Amino acid sequence: xxxxxxxxxxxxxxxxxVEMVKRNFIFDTIKEVFKxxxxxxxxxxxxxxxxxxxxxxxxxxxxxxxxxxxSGDYLSKVKSDLSEAESNKLALEISxxxxxxxxxxxxxxxxxxxxxxxxxxxxxxxxxxxxxADRPQKGRYREFxxxxxxxxxSDSLLNEVELIQIIDQVFQLLNINTLIKLNNRKILLGIAxxxxxxxxxxxxxxxxxxxxxxxxxxxxxxxxxxxxxxSAIEKLNPIFVLSGSNKEKLGSLxxxxxxxxxxxxxxxxVETVLNYFETLEIKTELELxxxxxxxxxxxxxxxxxxxxxxxxxxxxxxxxxxDDLTGIFGLKDVSGVGVSFGxxxxxxxxxxxxxxxxxxxxxTKVMFVNFGLNEEAYCLPLVQKLRKAGINAEIFPESAxxxxxxxxxxxxxxxxxxxxxxxxxxEEMLTVKEMVTGDQSKMTFEQLLEKLS
RNA sequence: GUGGUUGUAGCUCAGUUGGUUAGAGCGCCGGAUUGUGGUUCCGGAGGUCGUGGGUUCGACCCCCAUCAUCCACCCCA
Numbered sequence: 001x002x003x004x005x006x007x008x009x010x011x012x013x014x015x016x017x018v019e020m021v022k023r024n025f026i027f028d029t030i031k032e033v034f035k036x037x038x039x040x041x042x043x044x045x046x047x048x049x050x051x052x053x054x055x056x057x058x059x060x061x062x063x064x065x066x067x068x069x070x071s072g073d074y075l076s077k078v079k080s081d082l083s084e085a086e087s088n089k090l091a092l093e094i095s096x097x098x099x100x101x102x103x104x105x106x107x108x109x110x111x112x113x114x115x116x117x118x119x120x121x122x123x124x125x126x127x128x129x130x131x132x133a134d135r136p137q138k139g140r141y142r143e144f145x146x147x148x149x150x151x152x153x154s155d156s157l158l159n160e161v162e163l164i165q166i167i168d169q170v171f172q173l174l175n176i177n178t179l180i181k182l183n184n185r186k187i188l189l190g191i192a193x194x195x196x197x198x199x200x201x202x203x204x205x206x207x208x209x210x211x212x213x214x215x216x217x218x219x220x221x222x223x224x225x226x227x228x229x230x231s232a233i234e235k236l237n238p239i240f241v242l243s244g245s246n247k248e249k250l251g252s253l254x255x256x257x258x259x260x261x262x263x264x265x266x267x268x269x270v271e272t273v274l275n276y277f278e279t280l281e282i283k284t285e286l287e288l289x290x291x292x293x294x295x296x297x298x299x300x301x302x303x304x305x306x307x308x309x310x311x312x313x314x315x316x317x318x319x320x321x322x323d324d325l326t327g328i329f330g331l332k333d334v335s336g337v338g339v340s341f342g343x344x345x346x347x348x349x350x351x352x353x354x355x356x357x358x359x360x361x362x363x364t365k366v367m368f369v370n371f372g373l374n375e376e377a378y379c380l381p382l383v384q385k386l387r388k389a390g391i392n393a394e395i396f397p398e399s400a401x402x403x404x405x406x407x408x409x410x411x412x413x414x415x416x417x418x419x420x421x422x423x424x425x426x427e428e429m430l431t432v433k434e435m436v437t438g439d440q441s442k443m444t445f446e447q448l449l450e451k452l453s
Numbered sequence: 454g455u456g457g458u459u460g461u462a463g464c465u466c467a468g469u470u471g472g473u474u475a476g477a478g479c480g481c482c483g484g485a486u487u488g489u490g491g492u493u494c495c496g497g498a499g500g501u502c503g504u505g506g507g508u509u510c511g512a513c514c515c516c517c518a519u520c521a522u523c524c525a526c527c528c529c530a
Contacts, residue, residue, distance in 0.1 A: 007521080060528050063454080102530090130530085135454085137524060146530065206528090294529090315530065342530025371488080406490035421488065435490070 011134070011142025018361060022350070023145075025360050026343050027127055029173045030147045033166055034125040039149050042124045044106040046131075047097045054098075056105045056328070058202075058297045064132045067095040099131035103148040104298070104338060105325065111152055111336075112329035120153025120334070127343075139313040139345050148319075150338025152326070157269060159337050160302045160321070161276045167306055167317060167339065168282040174346065175355050177309040178316070179285050183292040184270050185299050185320070187253065190263015191239060194256065195232040202297070204228070208236075209293035239290060246274055246288040253290075269301060298322040304339055311349040317341045365452060366416040367409045368395040369402065378425050379418075382445055391452045409435060416452065 008014060015023060031041075047068055054062055070077075074094045100106050103126045111118060127147045136142055149166060151159040164180060171178045185205075192201040203226040207219050216237065223233050239256060242249045250267055257263035270288060277286060294303045301321035308316050319339030326334045350356055366386060368379045379395055386393040396405045409417050419431040419440075430448055433440035443451070 010521080058528090064528080132529075134528075135526095136522090140529075144530065313530095318530065340530065345530055369488085401487080402489055403486085404490095408490085410490040417490080419488070423488095431488090433489070438489090438491080440489085 009142070011136035011140075013141070013143075017363075019347075021360055021363065022356050023343065023347060025356065026174065026346055026350070027145075027147070030170055030341055030343075031125070031127065033170050033173065034147075034149050036169075037123070037149075037162060037166060039123045039125040042107075042110065042126050043128060044100070044103070044110055044126070046099060046129070048100050048106055048109070050092065050096055050098045052109050052329075053101060053105065056298060056325075057101055061101060064134055065101055066099040066131045066133050067091055068097040068099070070094055070096060100128075101132060102130050103128060103146050103340065104150065104322070107148065107150060107152075107338075108322075108325040108336070109329055111334070112326050112331040115331060118153075121151050121159075122153055123149075123151050125149045139348055141344055144345075145343040147341040147343055148338055150336055152336035152338075153334050155335050157272050157302075158276075160273050160304075161280070163304065163319070163337065163339050164273070164277070164286065165280070165282060167304075168284045170341065171306070172283055174350065176316075176346070176349055176353075179287060179307050179309055181287050181289040181292045181305045181307065182270065182273070183289055183303050184266040184301055185303060186262050186266025186269065186301060187257070187290065188266075188293060190257045190260035190266055191236065193260045194263065195228075195235045197228050197232055200226060200228055204236075205293035208291050211291040242290065246286070249288050249290070250274075266301075273302065294318065294320060298325050300324065301335075302337065306339075308349045311352050313345055313349060313352075315342070316345045316349060361413050363392060364394050364412060364414045365392045366394075366418060366448075367405075367412075367414045368393070368418045368420065369405050370396040370399045371419075371421045372399045375399075375420055375422075375425065379420050382418075382420075382430075385445070386449065386452070389449060389453060391449075418448070 050065070050067065053065055057064075078090065078093050107124065107126065111122065125148060127145065129143050129145050131143050134140060134142060149163065151162070164182075167178070167180060188205050188208075189198070189201055192198050192204050197204065204223065207222045207226065210222070211219050220233050220237075223236070224230065239253070242252055250271055254264070254267055257267065274286065274288070289305075292303060292305055294305065299320040300323040303320035304318060305315045306317035317339055319337070321335065321337035323335045324332070325336060326332075368383055370376050370379075376395060376399070383393045383395050396408065406417065415435055417433045417435060419433065424431055424442070427442075429442045429444060431440055431442055432448055432451075
């Protein structure tokens with residue numbers, strides 16, 4: 001058989017040891033913070049029934065689902081005429097499972113399915129890969145990790161506050177400068193009501209979401225293309241040029257939305273959340289951004305998005321409140337709120353800014369050079385003792401040339417190398433070399449142990 | 454799904470109007486140094502020029518197709 005060039009599917013990647021160490025650093029810090037606030041881990045399968053997934057992410061989302069072909073002779077069971085079948089319909093006949101698109105919908109399914117074993121409010125975190133059949137590009141992959149934290153079964157705005165604290169803490173620990181953008185779907189709904197187009201709500205939010213990207217003119221064009229009439233668009237414009245502090249924005253909004261019950265509710269919610277941060281100290285800037293819409297359909301209240309200030313990439317964290325996600329699966333009146341950290345984008349930002357702590361790369365602290373059978377027998381117990389003392393240690397597995405062994409230690413960033421040959425064994429001493437400086441000295445094992453602890 | 458970019462050594466890239474044997478840096482292997490890596494010096498291996506077809510006396514170079522890649526749109530972490 002001819003050798004084929006090996007490759008991985010479009011938009012997926014292998015991770016080398018160095019990359020994994022850095023990725024784990026991100027996962028570990030995020031996880032640490034989640035635990036600190038009392039969140040518990042769960043996992044769900046990579047694949048879900050398509051019926052669970054379809055219709056939750058909007059029309060675009062459905063297209064981006066990876067579908068899994070049924071096992072066996074799936075074609076023989078197809079009822080529709082193949083030559084005329086629409087791909088979409090056919091897909092449902094030959095595929096009943098799909099790869100998860102996010103962690104929120106599987107979580108909702110999980111909650112409904114296990115409702116009897118869960119005490120509410122339920123605080124969980126979940127760190128797993130998700131898959132989207134998107135075209136890959138900068139900061140966009142087809143397989144990527146989301147780190148979700150959600151509270152379900154509690155309406156309290158305290159949860160929103162807590163999530164913002166978590167975001168603040170995570171990015172402070174990772175040393176990334178961020179801006180947290182906050183908005184509320186109820187405000188957007190109020191606006192849609194106010195201009196007399198409540199049923200065009202989705203179109204309106206999608207269009208205004210692009211405001212800072214394509215500008216007001218283009219947004220207006222898009223709105224009228226969606227069938228919203230000029231006078232309504234006129235009314236919309238003053239809202240998006242609101243400026244000043246968050247308080248000032250809320251003040252003028254309250255004026256504009258005074259006839260919309262839902263809009264006022266949204267304003268009140270945002271205000272409540274922001275008020276908590278008058279006394280609660282966080283480092284990250286919180287900005288009310290009325291153009292923040294978010295495409296996911298299931299959000300009903302607060303929406304949150306986090307941008308890295310010093311890097312050009314999409315949002316690195318996002319989320320919001322969903323009042324009725326579990327309703328679709330038959331459990332009514334259970335509101336949840338959560339955010340998702342995009343680990344891969346966070347990685348890209350940190351790589352770009354070169355802010356990974358240098359010390360995380362060294363995994364082995366000390367390596368013993370192997371000089372031969374006698375020497376390795378002598379060293380093995382010493383290596384074991386170091387490990388028991390919690391020091392990462394290894395011995396080179398064969399008595400290869402010194403150059404090879406030293407190069408190995410060097411490439412692996414091992415800071416200490418121990419040399420034990422005939423002389424050292426007789427003297428019961430070790431020659432210890434510090435790789436960074438190149439200095440080396442003789443010492444007893446006890447001295448080495450002390451040096452490394 | 455739409456538009457564009459780029460495919461040459463393990464990696465990053467040169468390569469003249471289309472002309473004989475396709476180059477560099479880094480990395481890798483060996484030696485200088487059989488008990489010393491990272492620095493220095495010397496040597497070496499490594500290429501069906503993405504793939505398939507076409508034009509031509511002759512193609513890395515021109516044309517077509519195809520695959521891959523990256524970027525933008527849509528949407529999103």
